[in-house]
Amino acid sequence: MPLPRLLLSRHYPEAVIARARRDYQVVLPEHDASANGDALIEQLQGVDGALISASNRFTATIFARLPAEVKIIASYSVGYEHVDLDAAKAKGVVITNSPDVLNDATADTALLLLLAASRRARECLQMVLNGDWVGWSPTHLLGKQPTGKRLGIIGMGRIGRAMAERCRALGMDIHYHNRSRLAADLEGDATYHATADELFRVADFLSIHCEMTPATTKLVNARTIALMPDAPVIVNTARGGIVDDEALLAALKSGRVAAAGLDVFDGEPKLHPGYLKAPTAFLLPHIGSATLDTRNAMGFRALDNLDAYFAGREPGDRLA
Ligand code: DGY
Numbered sequence: 001m002p003l004p005r006l007l008l009s010r011h012y013p014e015a016v017i018a019r020a021r022r023d024y025q026v027v028l029p030e031h032d033a034s035a036n037g038d039a040l041i042e043q044l045q046g047v048d049g050a051l052i053s054a055s056n057r058f059t060a061t062i063f064a065r066l067p068a069e070v071k072i073i074a075s076y077s078v079g080y081e082h083v084d085l086d087a088a089k090a091k092g093v094v095i096t097n098s099p100d101v102l103n104d105a106t107a108d109t110a111l112l113l114l115l116a117a118s119r120r121a122r123e124c125l126q127m128v129l130n131g132d133w134v135g136w137s138p139t140h141l142l143g144k145q146p147t148g149k150r151l152g153i154i155g156m157g158r159i160g161r162a163m164a165e166r167c168r169a170l171g172m173d174i175h176y177h178n179r180s181r182l183a184a185d186l187e188g189d190a191t192y193h194a195t196a197d198e199l200f201r202v203a204d205f206l207s208i209h210c211e212m213t214p215a216t217t218k219l220v221n222a223r224t225i226a227l228m229p230d231a232p233v234i235v236n237t238a239r240g241g242i243v244d245d246e247a248l249l250a251a252l253k254s255g256r257v258a259a260a261g262l263d264v265f266d267g268e269p270k271l272h273p274g275y276l277k278a279p280t281a282f283l284l285p286h287i288g289s290a291t292l293d294t295r296n297a298m299g300f301r302a303l304d305n306l307d308a309y310f311a312g313r314e315p316g317d318r319l320a
Pocket of ligand 1: 053076077078079102120137288289
């Protein structure tokens with residue numbers, strides 16, 4: 001039996017490519033770039049499956065044009081808003097994601113953002129690099145102390161819970177909103193809020209960990225920010241589209257929101273130019289899961305799903 005033909009849509013870490021080459025006839029584009037539209041269809045010619053990233057958009061149009069031999073698309077991501085699952089189902093294409101293995105790395109990034117934003121790391125770094133630091137002062141660059149404050153987590157899935165774990169160690173009081181309340185052993189000492197609005201009302205700090213869906217698009221907006229306690233800190237490691245950029249930027253400018261820590265942006269890698277001029281916005285270039293261990297584990301998880309499919313078994317992370 002010839003090995004299945006597999007497109008690697010991006011240049012994944014070496015160990016992932018090596019394992020793929022062991023078990024598949026690998027098609028690897030010469031350059032690492034996000035192919036979309038015609039370029040994506042071009043890459044998908046002559047393969048049985050593909051290991052894709054969240055930067056490859058599998059829209060209904062792409063599924064309509066998908067070569068018939070492509071039977072499975074394994075995404076190297078936990079998020080899957082870039083894949084139209086209904087269109088995939090209609091076409092009979094199997095879709096998987098790679099959850100779990102990035103929980104710690106992503107929660108670490110959320111914690112980094114929470115601390116960096118609340119301690120004004122961008123302004124601090126800028127001052128040092130500009131040579132503007134003239135010495136210690138009792139009231140210089142005062143930040144916001146997380147200890148004893150309420151952390152509101154939107155989306156208490158595996159990453160949200162890993163963030164809660166970390167923030168308990170900071171002495172924070174954990175509150176959350178989720179589609180459904182967690183079982184007692186997962187909830188621990190966290191306080192459940194049945195609606196997002198209820199959570200906004202108590203969130204001195206807010207960390208976003210929900211999926212991006214029509215219901216969560218621009219969930220953080222002028223109305224919901226106005227519900228929050230005075231001068232909160234907002235952290236986003238989920239998807240940029242969950243935040244209304246205009247509203248957040250206006251709130252940062254007025255001080256209504258003290259600071260924001262953002263790893264993801266609507267329309268990334270382009271971001272709203274206002275963020276470049278917002279000193280209280282601490283910005284990262286979507287590196288939530290970017291450790292070698294995690295990126296290897298994501299690739300291995302995606303390959304486990306592909307292996308299962310081609311061996312006639314049910315892939316563990318099947319979404320469609
Ligand atoms: C994910 O896994 O969803 C990350 O955001 C990378 O796309």
